[in-house]
Amino acid sequence: MLELRDIHLRWDRRPLLDGVNLRVDAGHTVALLGPSGSGKSTLLKIVAGIETPERGSVWFDGEDITRTPPHRRGFALMFQDFALFPHLDVRDNVAFGLVEQRVPRREARERAQALLTRFGLGAHAQARVWTLSGGEQQRVALARALITQPRALLLDEPFSALDAALREQLRAEFRDRIAEAGMAAILVTHDEAEARAMAQQGWGLHEGKLRSLW
Template structure:
């Protein structure tokens, strides 16, 4: 279970997050809606450890992670631009996190290929990511996030660059994978239809506070 407790943060001398508390259970997705600049992405970065709150704390399964660096939290963060490595092929993009954790490269590649097969991307394992479609690149990004078996998945507008039909398809796929892996997930989006399609609970950030949407 991921918890954000009484998060306070200022931006340009104004309160951006004013006592935000949020709980996300394993295998469930919570959506964060709100206008541009409302603090959605900042809250996600605080959960990831990229930013530190002025007050408040981040917890996971009863442990305080507020001062724990991002690479030791066991979370995966996905941005809208996918952030794939153009100099690596698909297989090595997916294997990257395992290699960073000390898994031997051969084993990491075998595990990456197995996951790519599950995602219908086995035939592209040795392709450069630039040769893939937008939807295929997004699946590679999801596979890379999941292969390290993260405890939480943090999604920042992950489908905004894709066309409507592909967004609908990937929403269902992400929802299934999140439940299957038993992760706590936070989805930041401005699209309420997308939020309702993926999340069991939705909140809007308004004036630095969370307002329930469903």
């Protein structure tokens, strides 16, 4: 279980996050909605450990991880630009996190191939990522995020660069994969339809405070 407790942060001398509390259970997705500049992405960065709150704490499974560096939290982040490596093929993009964890390259590639096959991308394993469609690239990004079995998945506008039909297809796919993996997930989006399709709970962030939407 992921928890934010009384998170405070100011920006340009005004409260950006003003006593934010949030709980995300394993296997569940919580959506954060709000206008640009409301602090949604900043809150996600605090969860990831990229930013530090002025006050408050981040907890995971009963442990205070507020001061734990990002690489030791075991969380995976996905952004709207996919952040795939153009110089690596699809399989090595997915295997990258395992190699960083010192898994032997051959084993990492075998595990990446198996996951790509589950995602319907096995035939593209040795293709360059820039030859794939937007939806295929997003699936590669999800496979790369999931292969290390992260404790939580943090999604920042992951589908905003895709067309409407593809967004709808991927929403259901991501929701099912997150539940299957049993991880806590936070989705930052401005699209309420997307949030309702993927998340069990929705929260609006306005003037530094969260209010329940459903």
